[in-house]
Amino acid sequence: xxxxxxxxxQLAALIAWRRDVRRIRPDAVxxxxxxxxxxxxxxxxxxxxxxxWRFVQVDDPGRRAAVIAxxxxxxxAALERYDAHRAQAYARLKLQGLKTAPVQLAVFCDETTExxxxxxxQTMPESLSYSVVGAIQILWLAARAHGLGLGWVSILDPAQVxxxxxxxxxxxxxxxxxxxxxxxxxxxxELARHEWQxxxxxxxxxxxx
Amino acid sequence: xxxxxxxxxQLAALIAWRRDVRRIRPDAVxxxxxxxxxxxxxxxxxxxxxxxWRFVQVDDPGRRAAVIAxxxxxxxAALERYDAHRAQAYARLKLQGLKTAPVQLAVFCDETTExxxxxxxQTMPESLSYSVVGAIQILWLAARAHGLGLGWVSILDPAQVxxxxxxxxxxxxxxxxxxxxxxxxxxxxELARHEWQxxxxxxxxxxxx
Numbered sequence: 001x002x003x004x005x006x007x008x009x010q011l012a013a014l015i016a017w018r019r020d021v022r023r024i025r026p027d028a029v030x031x032x033x034x035x036x037x038x039x040x041x042x043x044x045x046x047x048x049x050x051x052x053w054r055f056v057q058v059d060d061p062g063r064r065a066a067v068i069a070x071x072x073x074x075x076x077a078a079l080e081r082y083d084a085h086r087a088q089a090y091a092r093l094k095l096q097g098l099k100t101a102p103v104q105l106a107v108f109c110d111e112t113t114e115x116x117x118x119x120x121x122q123t124m125p126e127s128l129s130y131s132v133v134g135a136i137q138i139l140w141l142a143a144r145a146h147g148l149g150l151g152w153v154s155i156l157d158p159a160q161v162x163x164x165x166x167x168x169x170x171x172x173x174x175x176x177x178x179x180x181x182x183x184x185x186x187x188x189x190e191l192a193r194h195e196w197q198x199x200x201x202x203x204x205x206x207x208x209x
Numbered sequence: 210x211x212x213x214x215x216x217x218x219q220l221a222a223l224i225a226w227r228r229d230v231r232r233i234r235p236d237a238v239x240x241x242x243x244x245x246x247x248x249x250x251x252x253x254x255x256x257x258x259x260x261x262w263r264f265v266q267v268d269d270p271g272r273r274a275a276v277i278a279x280x281x282x283x284x285x286a287a288l289e290r291y292d293a294h295r296a297q298a299y300a301r302l303k304l305q306g307l308k309t310a311p312v313q314l315a316v317f318c319d320e321t322t323e324x325x326x327x328x329x330x331q332t333m334p335e336s337l338s339y340s341v342v343g344a345i346q347i348l349w350l351a352a353r354a355h356g357l358g359l360g361w362v363s364i365l366d367p368a369q370v371x372x373x374x375x376x377x378x379x380x381x382x383x384x385x386x387x388x389x390x391x392x393x394x395x396x397x398x399e400l401a402r403h404e405w406q407x408x409x410x411x412x413x414x415x416x417x418x
Binding site: 001002003007008010011012013014015016017018019020038039040042043044045047048049050051052053054055056057058059060063074077078081082086090093095106110113115116117118119120121122123124126127129130133134136137138140141142145146147152154155156157158165166167174175185189191192196197198199200202203204205206207208209 | 210211212216217219220221222223224225226227228229247248249251252253254256257258259260261262263264265266267268269272283286287290291295299302304315319322324325326327328329330331332333335336338339342343345346347349350351354355356361363364365366367374375376383384394398400401405406407408409411412413414415416417418
């Protein structure tokens with residue numbers, strides 16, 4: 001299998017344009033499209049081929065309201081940690097699309113899966129949840145290639161999410177994803193555009209050893 | 210920005226063909242190509258735009274030998290956990306390309322970065338390391354689009370890696386990546402092909418809530 005320069009140019013453009021999208025239109029997304037994205041996500045690498053990702057699609061209005069309430073509590077607590085100047089900036093940020101996103105996926109990691117027979121995760125058990133994060137990243141790029149926007153909400157009490165969504169106790173909450181058609185498009189991250197945190201070159205410098 | 214069906218078809222093929230590559234030829238990889246891959250990796254999403262990824266390129270033979278010794282100790286300990294039948298299968302698996310991969314990158318997460326001002330990681334501090342995992346996944350796909358193979362080694366004592374590579378104490382070890390030109394190509398995972406763990410549909414079933 002080979003890929004040409006034109007494909008690589010477009011892949012780079014997709015990676016550059018990906019964005020965490022929080023301004024999402026309520027228009028429906030074709031369920032077959034979501035299915036196709038999940039088909040790709042589960043092709044992600046996983047430690048020991050353990051495939052520990054578990055997806056929960058959240059449609060029930062009561063459960064969605066519980067997630068919003070969870071976010072609002074955590075977001076208020078986060079706001080209170082900042083000094084007045086930063087708090088003002090924080091309060092202005094758009095951090096999630098929970099109220100409008102037509103598709104909402106909570107993603108968990110089954111910490112007790114026997115798939116993979118423990119291979120590769122004795123010294124670094126966290127590699128199991130890292131596998132789930134990889135699947136989310138693939139879902140993200142695949143969604144974006146269709147023009148869909150995805151936003152990852154992490155301002156949540158993970159134990160409360162597990163309770164509110166009634167999932168098995170052994171599932172670790174990894175991410176809550178808002179998915180849908182974006183209201184607007186940008187090449188720069190929302191947090192850079194709204195002067196919270198710019199891109200820097202700190203993480204781009206390579207140490208040599 | 211829009212992408213067409215042909216691009217999406219090729220992206221799906223890339224995702225399906227990605228593989229964790231452990232059989233890597235020693236031939237050099239153009240440093241400019243590695244640079245270009247890192248340029249893409251740092252476009253990954255990160256919590257609060259914290260960009261916590263830190264890359265260490267490992268070339269020194271003594272340090273590479275220390276990583277191999279680390280792997281061998283951990284791998285032996287892992288082998289001893291299995292019963293005779295599984296241990297035999299485990300011993301036959303090819304789990305890493307440490308001895309031949311021309312490019313070796315240790316990837317860390319700076320747990321003390323002030324970038325992002327803590328946004329999005331008060332309730333889930335692990336979202337910082339998840340951001341690094343996302344960058345690795347992008348690097349992986351981008352490498353594969355050039356025909357390069359990447360293998361993620363997790364059978365390592367993370368504290369020892371940090372010591373052997375002499376990195377700041379606040380850096381959390383996430384992954385050791387072997388990168389280079391593959392010896393062979395496969396559409397199925399190495400662990401499926403060698404009958405360790407097949408793909409299943411457990412993680413593909415979506416719970417509805």
